[in-house]
Amino acid sequence: MDNKLMLMIPGPTPVPEAALLALAKHPIGHRTSEFSNIMAEVTENLKWLHQTQHDVQMLNVSGTGAVEAGIINFLSPGDRILVGSNGKFGERWVEVGEAFGLNVETVTAEWGKPLDPAQFAEKLAADKDKQIKAVIITHSETSTGVINDLEAINRHVKAHGEALIIVDAVTSLGAFNVPVDAWGLDVVASGSQKGYMIPPGLGFVSVSPKAWEAYKTAKLPKYYLDLGKYRKATPKNTTPFTPPVNLIVALHTTLGMMKAEGLESIFTRHQRLKNATRAGIQGMNLPLFAADDAASPAITAVAPQGIESDKIRSLMKKRFDIALAGGQDHLSNKIFRIGHLGFVSDRDILSCIASLEVVLLELGYEGFTPGGGVAAAARVLSQS
Amino acid sequence: MDNKLMLMIPGPTPVPEAALLALAKHPIGHRTSEFSNIMAEVTENLKWLHQTQHDVQMLNVSGTGAVEAGIINFLSPGDRILVGSNGKFGERWVEVGEAFGLNVETVTAEWGKPLDPAQFAEKLAADKDKQIKAVIITHSETSTGVINDLEAINRHVKAHGEALIIVDAVTSLGAFNVPVDAWGLDVVASGSQKGYMIPPGLGFVSVSPKAWEAYKTAKLPKYYLDLGKYRKATPKNTTPFTPPVNLIVALHTTLGMMKAEGLESIFTRHQRLKNATRAGIQGMNLPLFAADDAASPAITAVAPQGIESDKIRSLMKKRFDIALAGGQDHLSNKIFRIGHLGFVSDRDILSCIASLEVVLLELGYEGFTPGGGVAAAARVLSQS
Numbered sequence: 001m002d003n004k005l006m007l008m009i010p011g012p013t014p015v016p017e018a019a020l021l022a023l024a025k026h027p028i029g030h031r032t033s034e035f036s037n038i039m040a041e042v043t044e045n046l047k048w049l050h051q052t053q054h055d056v057q058m059l060n061v062s063g064t065g066a067v068e069a070g071i072i073n074f075l076s077p078g079d080r081i082l083v084g085s086n087g088k089f090g091e092r093w094v095e096v097g098e099a100f101g102l103n104v105e106t107v108t109a110e111w112g113k114p115l116d117p118a119q120f121a122e123k124l125a126a127d128k129d130k131q132i133k134a135v136i137i138t139h140s141e142t143s144t145g146v147i148n149d150l151e152a153i154n155r156h157v158k159a160h161g162e163a164l165i166i167v168d169a170v171t172s173l174g175a176f177n178v179p180v181d182a183w184g185l186d187v188v189a190s191g192s193q194k195g196y197m198i199p200p201g202l203g204f205v206s207v208s209p210k211a212w213e214a215y216k217t218a219k220l221p222k223y224y225l226d227l228g229k230y231r232k233a234t235p236k237n238t239t240p241f242t243p244p245v246n247l248i249v250a251l252h253t254t255l256g257m258m259k260a261e262g263l264e265s266i267f268t269r270h271q272r273l274k275n276a277t278r279a280g281i282q283g284m285n286l287p288l289f290a291a292d293d294a295a296s297p298a299i300t301a302v303a304p305q306g307i308e309s310d311k312i313r314s315l316m317k318k319r320f321d322i323a324l325a326g327g328q329d330h331l332s333n334k335i336f337r338i339g340h341l342g343f344v345s346d347r348d349i350l351s352c353i354a355s356l357e358v359v360l361l362e363l364g365y366e367g368f369t370p371g372g373g374v375a376a377a378a379r380v381l382s383q384s
Numbered sequence: 385m386d387n388k389l390m391l392m393i394p395g396p397t398p399v400p401e402a403a404l405l406a407l408a409k410h411p412i413g414h415r416t417s418e419f420s421n422i423m424a425e426v427t428e429n430l431k432w433l434h435q436t437q438h439d440v441q442m443l444n445v446s447g448t449g450a451v452e453a454g455i456i457n458f459l460s461p462g463d464r465i466l467v468g469s470n471g472k473f474g475e476r477w478v479e480v481g482e483a484f485g486l487n488v489e490t491v492t493a494e495w496g497k498p499l500d501p502a503q504f505a506e507k508l509a510a511d512k513d514k515q516i517k518a519v520i521i522t523h524s525e526t527s528t529g530v531i532n533d534l535e536a537i538n539r540h541v542k543a544h545g546e547a548l549i550i551v552d553a554v555t556s557l558g559a560f561n562v563p564v565d566a567w568g569l570d571v572v573a574s575g576s577q578k579g580y581m582i583p584p585g586l587g588f589v590s591v592s593p594k595a596w597e598a599y600k601t602a603k604l605p606k607y608y609l610d611l612g613k614y615r616k617a618t619p620k621n622t623t624p625f626t627p628p629v630n631l632i633v634a635l636h637t638t639l640g641m642m643k644a645e646g647l648e649s650i651f652t653r654h655q656r657l658k659n660a661t662r663a664g665i666q667g668m669n670l671p672l673f674a675a676d677d678a679a680s681p682a683i684t685a686v687a688p689q690g691i692e693s694d695k696i697r698s699l700m701k702k703r704f705d706i707a708l709a710g711g712q713d714h715l716s717n718k719i720f721r722i723g724h725l726g727f728v729s730d731r732d733i734l735s736c737i738a739s740l741e742v743v744l745l746e747l748g749y750e751g752f753t754p755g756g757g758v759a760a761a762a763r764v765l766s767q768s
Contacts, residue, residue: 005410007410011626012411012412012413014410015411020409024407025404026399026404027396027399028396029707031710060444060446061445061608062444062626063626065444065445095607099606100607191626199628199631200444200626201628201630220605221484221485223484224446224448241446241449242396242448242577242584244446244583245583245584246407247585323413325415326415
């Protein structure tokens, strides 16, 4: 059956009907009191979601654009930065740093393994002259389903004292606890097609007072991505450039839904979705790509043995209209990724695991007992 | 009556129902053949709209982001550029040039007057060493409703031989003839919420082979706005970063509508809308802000005497739910602007002029014969 698509990729994520209907509303003028009223509520709710008392800036860009803005606004050519790299997105922030002439040093881990906080501690402790101006971390590495220990790494950044902590929270914000003010996270960037439950097109950047201090002397050139321009406009409930009005109206709707659900419930739900997915995968005797203690609450990567990942994905799409993500770069056809981020319910996980069982049977995979995946997922769901 | 909004601002412009419904479709994955098929048609239709055989790059940015990308991809720090400035947007491109450390020289005209091509000729002819690397022109100056003589200015740029012509066509593309290849326009930037008839959120940049040559040695830093990344992805019917899927699906719809109408018909319609609007305004004895030979086909600015512009706008909104734009910067409350760009019909102009007559009567303006505005507009519409 076609036209009954179920998105279980790490983004775009499923969009609730109320947000789809909001998207379909005729745009209103962006220099009107009606739009300003929406902006005022969106700004308040973004602060709530980021657990910060400071304004969160909203840009008409993808997640990459948001992270780039989060980097280039606070640094000058030649500045030394430390970038954690253990997947596609960590590698991308290295590329951004190099494109802007920063002096990039990396802390790496194999794709599928988390970054080691001790390696950050060592490099930061060795930097007696305080030359490291920023540490850039991908919190949830979308390419592998690994979550990095941001809290631990950030403690070492705080001990250093000088460096800013800049976080790619694109697939963690709205799924995992990211208490911006409590942890003292200087820059946190995210994108709309993830935990926010709306289509792609908006990026978000929270900025700490310490980062705004760095902004004053930062010399990398910028205009459209100049967060200072957004900072001036936000308290006036407006935007420096024409904003994507329809997406913002839809965001207004989903932020309201998130607030009604509550942060704790959102985080608990994502933990439960992750645990049920992982149990289901293990119940089919398929290998998980990331270890339990480094498993992202947003994405589960699976590394099947003896069956091509792309065959599984292709049959899941054809047979059940469930979209799963493939592996990127050298992991192409080696893993598949299940997104369980945003507007995803317990039922969706059961549908996905049950459908996977049928697909495995049809592909002739004999390494599991039919029903084993669903039973394992059910056990988690019934206990939590 | 509320909730019957009629947008007559220069953007966002009215969106056809088919595009609103396309926006409301659940997003699909952007790394799928289904999305690639849409991208392939969008790319072909963008080439048609730009009258070019070269790919047009599509970015998740506002019009300002598109123009910035059109500038920074082809230049290096310290490069000398000539920027035409006769309104808010011309001034903005000066700011972008300065933000990126370019050596900016301006050719200015009073707001409301067109740029003088002879001034470009003079400066370009004097540049014997060919140090001027680019000339930046706002084709239709949204802030004043003035259209600059791009064709004439471009002839002088071609005579210079070295400089690129970079065009802000944000409110001219899809309203006025911009034959990219025939005129040899190197970079043409535009935005979705204008002639494209969809909400804001997408920017477009066409790039000539000569500009791609300049790209090879251009040193301004870029990543998210690096058009080379888009250039690689476009022929594969994909995007370097997550694209705003829903907006692209809506664009697919409106480009199809534009193709069905035909370029000549679109341009003729905008000329007719402009002529009818201007006749209607003159029929009410209200002064037009721009002269006939410099009047944009997209926006008509009106400079009423003895009545505050903002009072007219406010009553138009309250009484008829018609949104008009105000003046920007020093023109605030001095002019109002009627957008007649994109999904606008003859009927819309009649509605607007007739409503304006009522508003003028209610505001006690005695300088016109009621019915005079509508009669003048009707005459134009019945003759063309």
